[in-house]
Amino acid sequence: MEHAHIPEIPVSIFSLKHTFESAQPLTFYADYNEVSNTIVYPYDSSVINLMHSGDDEKGTLHIMGRHAAPATGEVSRRFRLSDDMQKIYKKINTDQSMAKAISAYRGMRLTLNDPWETTLVFIISQFNNVKRIRLITRNIIQRFGKEIYDSGGKAVAKGFPQSADLMKGTEKDFRDLGAGFRAKYIKSAAEYCTNNLNLGKLPAGKYEKLRDSLMEIDGVGGKVADCIALMGYGNLEAFPIDVHIKRAMERIYFKGRKMGMAQIQEFAEGRWGVYRGYAQQYLFHNARVSGRK
DNA sequence: ACCCAGGCGGGCG
DNA sequence: CGCCCGCATGGG
Numbered sequence: 001m002e003h004a005h006i007p008e009i010p011v012s013i014f015s016l017k018h019t020f021e022s023a024q025p026l027t028f029y030a031d032y033n034e035v036s037n038t039i040v041y042p043y044d045s046s047v048i049n050l051m052h053s054g055d056d057e058k059g060t061l062h063i064m065g066r067h068a069a070p071a072t073g074e075v076s077r078r079f080r081l082s083d084d085m086q087k088i089y090k091k092i093n094t095d096q097s098m099a100k101a102i103s104a105y106r107g108m109r110l111t112l113n114d115p116w117e118t119t120l121v122f123i124i125s126q127f128n129n130v131k132r133i134r135l136i137t138r139n140i141i142q143r144f145g146k147e148i149y150d151s152g153g154k155a156v157a158k159g160f161p162q163s164a165d166l167m168k169g170t171e172k173d174f175r176d177l178g179a180g181f182r183a184k185y186i187k188s189a190a191e192y193c194t195n196n197l198n199l200g201k202l203p204a205g206k207y208e209k210l211r212d213s214l215m216e217i218d219g220v221g222g223k224v225a226d227c228i229a230l231m232g233y234g235n236l237e238a239f240p241i242d243v244h245i246k247r248a249m250e251r252i253y254f255k256g257r258k259m260g261m262a263q264i265q266e267f268a269e270g271r272w273g274v275y276r277g278y279a280q281q282y283l284f285h286n287a288r289v290s291g292r293k
Numbered sequence: 294a295c296c297c298a299g300g301c302g303g304g305c306g
Numbered sequence: 307c308g309c310c311c312g313c314a315t316g317g318g
Contacts (some may be wrong), residue, residue: 023299122299130296132316180314185301221301242299260308284299 007072009061013085016052016061018146021129022105022285024231025113025121027135029160042148042157043071045113048077056107067152080109080234085108092272092279097252110281111231116158118232122224123185130288131177139177140186144169167227174202185219192217197289204233211238222261236277239268244287245280 018251020032020039038051048071049185063075076082080293084105090277093099106189117254120140125133144165145158166192193199210233214225241264248282250259270281 059302126300127298127313128300128315131300132298155316175314178315179302182301182314208317219301240299243297245300272309288299 004153005069005075007063007068009063009072009076010058011052011061011081012058013107014052014059014079014081014109015056015105016050017292018105018108018285019079019111022108022281023288024111025118026111028121028134029141042159044149045159046237047148047150047157048075070204072230078112080112083109083167085109088275088278091275092282095252096272097286098279098282101282105282105285107215108281108285110234110236110278111232113231114160115232116163116193116293118228119189119199119214119220120166120186120229122231123189123217123219124179124182125227126182126219126224128182128220136178140166140174140179143177144172144208150269160246163193167194177231182219188218189220197230202233205234206233207237210235221261236275237269239265239272239276241265242284242286244284244291249282 016037016197017032018038019035020027020030025079026041032039036051037053039050040047040049042048044067046067047065048068049065051062053060053062060077061081063069063071065071108121121133121137124136128136137231138286141158143161144161146161146165147155148157148159150156166186169187169190171183171187172185179186197213197216203209207229211222211225211227214220214228215222220228223240223242226238226240230240239250240262246259246261246264249264250256268276280291
């Protein structure tokens, strides 16, 4: 089938750039080319190549790659293309700070990632920085991922290793790949998610139950469980509170006073309701970018 | 040199 | 219960 039709998806209020740069699981191992506005990432047994043309208000996603046609639905799910951003913005645009964040990163989507990939990435994320999370994640993929070949039989990438694949690694292996004290968590999570907890069977829509189940994993506490619920299961009720969110919210909404996690959670629920996961992503990205210098 | 990073588990009061 | 501490590693 030469000159195969390139699948296209019309998209509006969508920014591949802001989405990629907002430190979500996919972005730790995908490659992004800002000039061509293209993202390349391994998925299943092939590589998906996604180009965004037009502008963020109204554009087109072009899907290229060996399995481009069957990947169309997957791209739509993964980038949450059916989210009604007008409606979501209306719900979370509650004040001047949110308005500025939405304006600055308009089109940024939450992404929906594989639950196991998300679990591993956020176990690595604890007490760590984004650059090293990315490094460690890539090291683990390089060491334990399976080769992905193009139609000519050339190895082009490595797929994300499943939990069973990581069971072959020792704690020392993960330490050598840069995981540090998290190595023991990676090892035990690989075992637990292979033998005891089927991540594919957890109830994505039941926030409390989902969160409690995820916290059975050693090394997964409340914050990491919220990240997995949000970005691995698409549960928008999850509101992960990390150091950036905590600081930003204390400053913006609590006159600089130190607040407990429960109080901040309660505030977020009351203010942004079932869309608080989206509010979190805009607050987080804004705080992180404006915190750099 | 010093401080910080998408926190967590464990121990203590 | 809540509080507090140690924790690997590398970048600013």
